[in-house]
Amino acid sequence: MRFTGSEVVIKTLIDNGVDVIFGYPGGAVLPIYDAIFKQNELRHILVRHEQAAVHAAEGYARSTGKVGVVLVTSGPGATNAVTGLTDALMDSIPVVCLTGQVPTHLIGNDAFQEADTIGITRPCTKHNYLVKDVHKLSRTISEAFYVARSGRPGPVVVDLPKDVVNAETNYEKLGKIEHRSYRPVTHAEPSAVEDAVTLVESAERPIIYSGGGIINSGDRASKLLKELARVTGFPVTNTLMGLGGYPGNDPQFIGMLGMHGTFESNMAMHDCDVMIAVGARFDDRVTGRLSDFAPVAKKIQIDIDRSSINKNVFVDIPLVGDAANVLEAFLAVWKKRKSTTNKKAIENWWEQIERWRKVDCLKYENSQSTIKPQYALQRLHELTKDLDVYFTTEVGQHQMWAAQFLRFDEPHRWMTSGGLGTMGYGFPAAMGVQIAHPKSLVIDVAGEASFLMNMQELSTVTQYRLPVKVFIMNNEYMGMVRQWQEFFHGGRYAESYTDSLPDFVALAEAYGMKGLRATKPDEVDDLITEMIAHDGPVVADVMVEKMENVFPMIPAGAGHHEMKLGSDDDVAPRTEDGMVLV
Amino acid sequence: MIHGRWGIEVSGVERHTIACIVDNEFGVLARVVGLFSGRGYNIESLTVAVVDVERELSRITLVTSGTRMIIEQIKAQLGRLVPIHQVIDLTDEGPHVERELALLRVESTGEKRAESLRIAEVFGARAVDSTQESLVFEITDTTDKLDSFIDHMGPLGLIEIARTGVVAIGRGAEVP
Secondary structure, three states: OOOOOOOHHHHHHHHHOOEEEEEOHHHHHHHHHHHHHOOOOOOEOOOOHHHHHHHHHHHOOOHOOOEEEEOOOOOHHHHHHHHHHHHHHHOOEEEEEEEOOOOHHHHHOOOOOOOOOOOOOOOOEEEEEEEOOOHHHHHHHHHHHHHHHHHOOOOOEEEEEEHHHOOOOOOOOOOOOOOOOOOOOOOOHHHHHHHHHHHHHHOOOOEEEHHHHHHHHOHHHHHHHHHHHHHHOOOEEEOOOOOOOOOOOOOOOEEEOOOOOOOHHHHHHHHHEEEEEEEOOOHHHHHHEEEEEEEOEEEEEEOOHHHHHOOOOOOOOOEEEHHHHHHHHHHHHHOOOOOOOOHHHHHHHHHHHHHHOOOOOOOOOOOOEEOOOOHHHHHHHHHHHOEEEEEOOOOHHHHHHHHHHHOOOOOOEEEEEOOOOOOHHHHHHHHHHHOOOOOEEEEEEHHHHHHHHHHHHHHHHHHOOOOOOEEEEEEOOOHHHHHHHHHHHOOOOOOOOOOOOOOOOHHHHHHOOOOEEEEEEEEEEHHHHHHOOOOOOOEEEEEEEOOOOOOOOOOOOOOOHHEEEEOOOOOOOOOHHHOOOO | OOOOOOOOOOOEEEEEEEEEEEEOOHHHHHHHHOOOHOOOOOOOEEEEEEOOOOOOOOEEEEEEEHHHHHHHHHHHHHHHHEEEEEEEEHHHHHOOEEEEEEEEEEEEOHHHHHHHHHHHHHHOOEEEEEOEEEEEEEEEEOHHHHHHHHHHHHHHHHEEEEEEOOEEEEOOOOOO
């Protein structure tokens, strides 16, 4: 049977298990939208800006483990998607983004709504394709799915000229698709696994440092990580992207690490003698000053991406492969050898960690008159911890407090923009999560400045009756910018105060949504209860303390052991180099 | 000096010749070049041509320099580009042959003409074009030899140089 390219696009998506796409129409993709109109299997969610389409697809992908799919038009449609694509690349989120393109004979002519999408998206995707032949359309899209989800996942763009989607071709459902050159390594070298076991057996001050790779690898990796922690008795710290990869309420969990991580996890990282990194890439937010990073530790790194190894930090035993496979191989050797740890040393190590824990680094001075952001999040955690809940965040102070005060017992429950740090991520991501989990509670922990960046999606949320809750920690400042200006720029708050904020309650009501506000600490519980109970979208405006700072904090350019616990400490950059760090 | 499992040292800039076997497809060279510019790596020279028409494969030969850590990163980053089949570090793999071709145009009359022809003979360069006032020399050799030949031709009326950049291939009977 003959089909148009547009019909082939839809069929191929369905054959790849896609049930929902996020998009925005335009001239170059009109034939594809016509094909969407004529069928009922594939649901399309109309966003209000293409950046939001990609973030929604990321939220969908990260909360399900499936590939998120985006459809946008040529030119501005594609360029608007670039921030989302870069975000997905940095956080290794599998996304396939179909972009419209001017007809092939006009490419290079500066045609209306033409952009060199392939050129523009080359550095912000894992891979991209321009389809020039309708007969290759189906295979190319299927290959895009293979590339997006294999190895280290990432975004893939498929650029579709209008004449190609209008042309006719045969369609046959394709079998298993692979790529002729792209074959990621999934199993580590057995000899290296043996070496890793030997090193772990001898550890006296060990730590397991796991990241987003655990979550990307899947639930099996999470389970195996728990088993590794159980058989060794080692402490576990998570990166921002890795939260939920190990249960947040487990006694062996010592909190997030890095710039705003816990005192105990950063001190343990600094003093450890054996580090097991699993699906974590030694990001600069995690390591602090490299010369002071875990100076005496022998390091094992499990990562599917060979380029993540020895990029920032030298690793003694690299194990290139999928986290679940490598952990399984490790545990098999461990059992076969009947391995044991140095119990006495590990006990001493835990005593030391407990001493650090007693510092209670997340303590803050609560107030009777103003809502402390930490308090609001503590209450949010208390009142939602037994529910089927997913959290997304925007970027800034609220994101760090959310990472500190919310606890996740399973993967896929926490969606945040870690690598790129994209303000405006959380709200559209929450829409994507809600589409994937219509019955679950989905909360976007937001700052008011971040929320402003993609609040046009209020319209989308209303249209699809998505009961997303936006929990705005409103301090009227770009809080993290203000915090850095306070610490590093003499308190000159250049352009970090947002004047003329809307009345968020009235704004919500303008969209027919519920708007709530709390200004006093004793109103917080009621607000949260009402927000959860409401069967529809809610914007909650929580007026928090304006000048609160996120602690603990590793000052820019400092090592883990130089962590500052509160405002009384000197947080100035340690070095000239520190001053230029972002 | 710190050594990792892959024998990685911190200091010392090394020059490496790396060959990549890639799909001969739209944009593949841009991916490689974009990787180098985006991540701030050096490219000293780069050549590309189809080497297998049937399987649509091209070979990119590039010469780069950096610390051992950077070289390892470059290879890992190249390796994860989707259309790259194979990354071969010829410098690490030991004995290999490196060649570069240059064309030099020289304004040359009288004594200088005789001198430039004499030097060309010493370097094994060929005169491939000649007019009353000029010569074009072709030389194929290592980069060092080319540099040296060009130095010699400088005072002898050198007008213009074209160089291909390095191509390289391993020695012996082993399939890389």
